[in-house]
Amino acid sequence: MESPRYLELPRHLVEKAVQEALKEDLGLAGDITTDSIIPVDARGAAAIVVREPARIAGLDLAEAAFRALDPDATFERLIEDGADATAGTAVARIAGKTRALLTGERTALNFFGRLCGIATLTAAYVSKTEGTNARIACTRKTTPGLRGLEKYAVRCGGGMNHRFGLYDAVLVKDNHIAAAGGLAQALERLRAVTGHMVKIEVEVDTLDQLRQALRFPIDVVLLDNMDIATLREAVALAGGKVVTEASGGVSLETVGEIAATGVDLISVGALTHSPRNLDSSLEWER
Structure with missing residues (x-):
């Protein structure tokens, strides 16, 4: 074969x-x-x-x-x-x-x-999401020098790859927002220099942050460390306008419930770091 x-x-x-x-x-x-x-x-x-x-x-x-x-x-x-x-x-x-x-x-x-x-391990996570639309994705928490190989193994397990490095997609995290002086400032600077082929993802911790992020032309929201009820609200609030990604606190015991909230992606650092x-x-x- x-x-x-x-x-x-x-x-x-x-x-x-x-x-x-x-x-x-x-x-x-x-x-x-x-x-x-x-x-x-x-x-x-x-x-x-x-x-x-x-x-x-x-x-x-x-x-x-x-x-x-x-x-x-x-x-x-x-x-x-x-x-x-x-x-x-x-x-x-x-x-x-x-x-x-x-x-x-x-x-x-x-x-x-x-x-x-x-x-x-990836296959085990994927099996827990059966019956939902959620996909399991890896992160950049890889062994230095072996990222390409480890991300390949995730694909063998039925998962998908998140960005490979800092160079192939934008992910605005909480520290970027703090250092830039706010989300609006960070995204305005990004749009001024980022090409139209580059996806922009923004990390949010609360529904208020999500509402603010959705006012900008972004592609993905990273819903970080939200509980199940808040995740469901976040997915409804996003309303299919952007891709939703859940991250933080994901384990084999919790991934099925997270997938059932309707998120599009679930990123799991454990696939490659543990x-x-x-x-x-x-x-x-x-």
């Missing part, structure tokens, strides 16, 4: 991340354990196995880790990113130089486990 195009990872992100991770692991001396034990011409095969139910993500990185050490290694995917796997499932088989398989094991599993953890790495292993095939 081929992955949908929206689930493809740019090669330059994969190669850069893997090269940096291997440099960190190998240092100046290389894998002194493997190189001392395994003959240079030995060959072997192994499988990546998930030890718990998972939404799969990160196979590109696992493959790149082994191929960086053995360009002729074969990497057979038994399941694709974005699909679900049960505990004990082999998701890929690798064959090649034994040294490459042993040396690349931890780098491959670190990336794979991290991205599967994000995708699996996932548990998936338990996986490289099982040697004799």
